[in-house]
Amino acid sequence: MNIVCVGAGSMAESMVHGWIQKKILKPEEIAVTNKSDKERLEFLKDEYGVKIVQEEKNELKNADFILLAMKPKDVEAALTSIKDKLSGDAVILSVVAGVSIQTIQKYVGNLPVARAMPNTSAKIGKSATGVAWSRYVSTNQQHDLRNLLSSIGGVTVVEESQLDAVTAVAGSGPAYIYYFAEAMTEAAIQNGLSPGDAKKLVRQTFSGAADMLQHEDFAELRKKVTSPNGTTAAGIAALEKNDFKGIVSQCVEQAAARSQALGREFE
Numbered sequence: 001m002n003i004v005c006v007g008a009g010s011m012a013e014s015m016v017h018g019w020i021q022k023k024i025l026k027p028e029e030i031a032v033t034n035k036s037d038k039e040r041l042e043f044l045k046d047e048y049g050v051k052i053v054q055e056e057k058n059e060l061k062n063a064d065f066i067l068l069a070m071k072p073k074d075v076e077a078a079l080t081s082i083k084d085k086l087s088g089d090a091v092i093l094s095v096v097a098g099v100s101i102q103t104i105q106k107y108v109g110n111l112p113v114a115r116a117m118p119n120t121s122a123k124i125g126k127s128a129t130g131v132a133w134s135r136y137v138s139t140n141q142q143h144d145l146r147n148l149l150s151s152i153g154g155v156t157v158v159e160e161s162q163l164d165a166v167t168a169v170a171g172s173g174p175a176y177i178y179y180f181a182e183a184m185t186e187a188a189i190q191n192g193l194s195p196g197d198a199k200k201l202v203r204q205t206f207s208g209a210a211d212m213l214q215h216e217d218f219a220e221l222r223k224k225v226t227s228p229n230g231t232t233a234a235g236i237a238a239l240e241k242n243d244f245k246g247i248v249s250q251c252v253e254q255a256a257a258r259s260q261a262l263g264r265e266f267e
């Protein structure tokens, strides 16, 4: 299987790392290209043994999959520059936030297109990835797509219309968790812990809780920590008084709305 990564930033690197580490692809089956940063491509070649797409872009002709991994504003230029080199059998796998299958097909015609929304935990094989595909994607190609994506974490197949919600929850989600960790660390320091101890305790608390979440119901886990009239109840009461769930709901709603707006902006 041959893959060309068009866009060679952090998301493309996370995926390349997963594919090679899990032996889904050999380094020589992967080629990378970007807008103009040659040094970045040389780095990826040295680090992972992947190929660099050459001037004539012949690598595109033999590609089974084309990973699109650039910012939404760059999709039009990127697709316009490669469309004449694509074979009719290649699947375009886009991880670009917001930009629809229909918009991608506007530039490349009726090629099979899949849209995935991974997150940066792909780097350690723990992405939560949502994926949707067009009707031109064959059953075999769907199978290959699941394989490619499961090498970087868990995969959930959704309708394309649900990808804005997937983006708001899973694509952006790690940043909310990091923000919460920052806030807990600052609060720990304000309550008398040293910065080093605060960070160590927060890291381990998040890590342990994330592991526990894999095995039990979320609300049940919370209830087990919360003694009647105890410390956790006092802490949660402060969250409830400040409408924590309402804040999280707004956060996800705004992120999903932004994903939709990006789609409209670049359609």
Ligand SMILES: NC(=O)C1=CN([C@@H]2O[C@H](COP(=O)(O)OP(=O)(O)OC[C@H]3O[C@@H](n4cnc5c(N)ncnc54)[C@H](O)[C@@H]3O)[C@@H](O)[C@H]2O)C=CC1
Residues within 6 Å of the ligand: 006, 007, 008, 009, 010, 011, 012, 033, 034, 035, 036, 037, 069, 070, 071, 072, 074, 077, 078, 095, 096, 097, 117, 118, 119, 120, 171
């Ligand atoms: N970073 C994240 O957490 C996630 C990002 N995404 C999506 O992945 C996409 C890429 O994000 P990052 O890797 O973080 O961005 P990045 O800024 O690290 O990389 C973007 C890459 O696109 C290349 N590029 C720009 N214009 C190009 C063109 N005309 N032709 C070829 N390559 C071109 C750049 O040279 C660069 O290599 C974005 O659309 C983003 O919405 C999706 C899920 C999570």
Ligand SMILES: O=C(O)[C@@H]1CCC=N1
Residues within 6 Å of the ligand: 097, 167, 171, 172
């Ligand atoms: O913030 C963004 O637009 C991208 C999409 C999901 C995560 N990062």
